[in-house]
Structure formats: C-alpha cells, structure tokens
Amino acid sequence: MAATESLNGLPPSSSAGEREAAALDAYSRVVVEVAERLAPSVANLRVMRRGRGGQMPAGAGSAVALTPDGFLLTSAHVVAGPGRTGRASFPDGRELGFSVVGVDRLSDLAVLRADGGNLFPATLGEAERLRVGQLVVAIGNPHGFEGSVTAGVVSALGRSLPARAGRTVRYIDNVIQTDAALNPGNSGGALVDSSGNVVGINTAVAGIGLGLAVPINAATRQIIGALMRDGRVRRAYIGIAGGPRPLPPQARAALGRHGCVEVVEVAEGSPAARAGLRAEDLIVELGGNPVERVDDVQRAMTHEVIGKRLLVRVVRGERWLELELVPQELAE
The missing domain is CATH 2.30.42.10 (PDZ domain)
Structure with missing residues (x-):
C-alpha cells in the first residue's frame, strides 16, 4: 500500500487541513467576486439640509444604483426631512449631487436621483429565495469608510421592524436578520447573495453581531416603483x-x-x-x-x-x- 493512502482508500487525515483551506478559499472567492461585482454600484452619501447659514451636514449613509441614468435606492431614515440634498461618491472617484425623489418612512425606503448618468446598476434579487444559514455580503460605508465589505450568514428570516410616519406605526414584514457586521453608515447599502443579487437594503444595527435589512420582494418592488414614478406611496x-x-x-x-x-x-x-x-x-x-x-x-x-x-x-x-x-x- 502506498504511503499516501489510508486503509479505507480515502486521503490520509493530514489532508483534512488542505480540504478546510480549499473550502475557505472557495468561500473567499465568492465574497471577492460579489464585492468586485457590486462595489461600483454602491455610493457613499453625504446628506445636507438647508439651514440659516446655508447647507449644513445632516448625516451619512449608503445607496445602491438602480438605473444607469441616476436613480439610487437608500434607507428613508438616511435622507428623510425637509430640504434634504447631498453628494453621492462612487468607487471610480466620481462625486455627484443628488436630490430626493421620494421617501416612504413606513417601509424605510427612499429613492434619489443623482445629477449624472453612466451608473452601474445593481441587479435586484428575490429575498423569498433566501434560506437561514445562506451566505450574504453587506456592502456600504460604515463611519464613512467607503466600499467596506463584510460577510456573514442569514441568521433569521421573517422578522418584523416597526416604522413610524407621524402618528402612524406600521411593521415592515419579512425583515432579514444577518450576522454580517453592520455599523452606522451601512444604512441604505446592499445586502447581497452569493450570486451578486441585492436581496436587502441594510437598515438597522439591532445589536452586536445582529443587523437587519429590508427585503427585496414583490411588495418592496412595488414601493420602489411608486417612489420612482410618483415620489410617494399610496396606502x-x-x-x-x-x-x-x-x-x-x-x-x-x-x-x-x-x-x-x-x-x-x-x-x-x-x-x-x-x-x-x-x-x-x-x-x-x-x-x-x-x-x-x-x-x-x-x-x-x-x-x-x-x-x-x-x-x-x-x-x-x-x-x-x-x-x-x-x-x-x-x-x-
């Protein structure tokens, strides 16, 4: 019997480390491929508001390019408020002004329009196809660090997240819970599956190692379409x-x-x-x-x-x- 064979014909135990390394390398390749595909579609937002002394900083976040001609998707809480405008910067070095097209606080989604074209639109996926334990990648700009990538798994599905607009309180359904690290500034960024499709918009940091994302599904697609078309959602x-x-x-x-x-x-x-x-x-x-x-x-x-x-x-x-x-x- 050759020295490199085990008694049962399988590789010897010393190859276990090699198999683990190969699996880890495959995991890394998926994350790298997803990051390279989606990073050009995710913008860093600097939000401004009108004040007595002119434009004043009002916050920061992330946004995902929806169309080549400038539509962006983000979280409502990032840009909600009167007179909000700002700048969207992209990994290729471009910095474009943007205006708010429509905000829907009850889904925590908003649509922006950048002052320019030739964007790299992301592909929207279907959150209904996700399974607990599935690999997901979060891309955003936590604390202003542009193009940050974190990976994790779907920790749970079907969560609910309260949202408020004035005196109206509504629960966002089928929220995705993930252990991919999310921090302030990730809001509005992309949660992406292993195929590179955006399955959620990162919306909240619920605790250490616990982030939440609004799902991309039939209901949110209708909301996005209404915001792009009418600037509001009728309910x-x-x-x-x-x-x-x-x-x-x-x-x-x-x-x-x-x-x-x-x-x-x-x-x-x-x-x-x-x-x-x-x-x-x-x-x-x-x-x-x-x-x-x-x-x-x-x-x-x-x-x-x-x-x-x-x-x-x-x-x-x-x-x-x-x-x-x-x-x-x-x-x-």
Whole structure:
C-alpha cells in the first residue's frame, strides 16, 4: 500500500487541513467576486439640509444604483426631512449631487436621483429565495469608510421592524436578520447573495453581531416603483389600533385556526368607526382573507382598496358580525 493512502482508500487525515483551506478559499472567492461585482454600484452619501447659514451636514449613509441614468435606492431614515440634498461618491472617484425623489418612512425606503448618468446598476434579487444559514455580503460605508465589505450568514428570516410616519406605526414584514457586521453608515447599502443579487437594503444595527435589512420582494418592488414614478406611496387607512390575540375556543373550532387581531382602539371619524367597529372586536377576516396577525391587516391596506367596500368579519362577544367599511387614503 502506498504511503499516501489510508486503509479505507480515502486521503490520509493530514489532508483534512488542505480540504478546510480549499473550502475557505472557495468561500473567499465568492465574497471577492460579489464585492468586485457590486462595489461600483454602491455610493457613499453625504446628506445636507438647508439651514440659516446655508447647507449644513445632516448625516451619512449608503445607496445602491438602480438605473444607469441616476436613480439610487437608500434607507428613508438616511435622507428623510425637509430640504434634504447631498453628494453621492462612487468607487471610480466620481462625486455627484443628488436630490430626493421620494421617501416612504413606513417601509424605510427612499429613492434619489443623482445629477449624472453612466451608473452601474445593481441587479435586484428575490429575498423569498433566501434560506437561514445562506451566505450574504453587506456592502456600504460604515463611519464613512467607503466600499467596506463584510460577510456573514442569514441568521433569521421573517422578522418584523416597526416604522413610524407621524402618528402612524406600521411593521415592515419579512425583515432579514444577518450576522454580517453592520455599523452606522451601512444604512441604505446592499445586502447581497452569493450570486451578486441585492436581496436587502441594510437598515438597522439591532445589536452586536445582529443587523437587519429590508427585503427585496414583490411588495418592496412595488414601493420602489411608486417612489420612482410618483415620489410617494399610496396606502389605505381604516383607523384602528390592534394586537394579536388567541381566538376563543368556539371560534377556533369553527375557523380551524388559532389567532386573530383584537381591536384596541378605533379612531374617531375613521372608516372603522363609520363601519361600526368597536374596541375588543376580534377581526377574523378582511376583504375575504383570513386575519391572524396585525400584518395581515397591513398587507390588505394597498392603494387598490382605497374607496372600495371591504367586508370585515368579527367576533363580538358570542356573536359573529359582518361589517362593511370603505378604506380612505392614508394622509402623508
């Protein structure tokens, strides 16, 4: 038997280190390839606001090029506020002024327009295809250090992140949790899969080793399109505050599910008030779709239902009721 063979015909144990090194090298190659592909598409933002003495610094962040002619995607909290403008600098040395096209605080997304073309647009992916444990790469400008790259894995999927616009609070659904290091300045940057597709926009540092990203999916694509086209996102409003609650045993048996949304408060003069909804009503169905969580109600509040009649099915004490409400447009 040759000295280089083991008894079972496999390479000797000394090759384990070589296999580990090869695997690590393959991992590094993926990260390098993704970074080289995406880095030209990620800009460093210096945000300015109008003050009494002229333009004043208002923050910093990152943005992802959407189109060759200057559209950029970033986080709403990076650029939200009156009179925001700024400069976007790219790895090729170009520095372009930008204006804010539209901001949607309730998804923490915003679209900018750079004063120039010939950008390198990133390819948007599908966050629904992600799996826990999958490699992801974050590209941004933490603390102003341009073109910083960190790698990690998808730690969890389906997280929720509260977002506020005025008195309206909404939860961003299906947020991606990652252990790729994120720091101030990463907000608005790209979270990228191993194929080089942007699957999320980095939005928050939730703790050491814990970052969050708004997913790129069908819902956020609609939001991005609306911001590019109209500069705003239209949403429906019914005027309730609510929370999750287990169904009573009889309702649980009748519906074959466990959860519902309990109405905690009904805004005076709102569509819900006009329809007759009351505090402590249990919403089990809205517009023909089952309601088990608050985000089931949120998902129904699209611009398509503004001004249209929706049936809401509720449990009130021992009674089942069907009420008709007409959502109105959520004021900005």
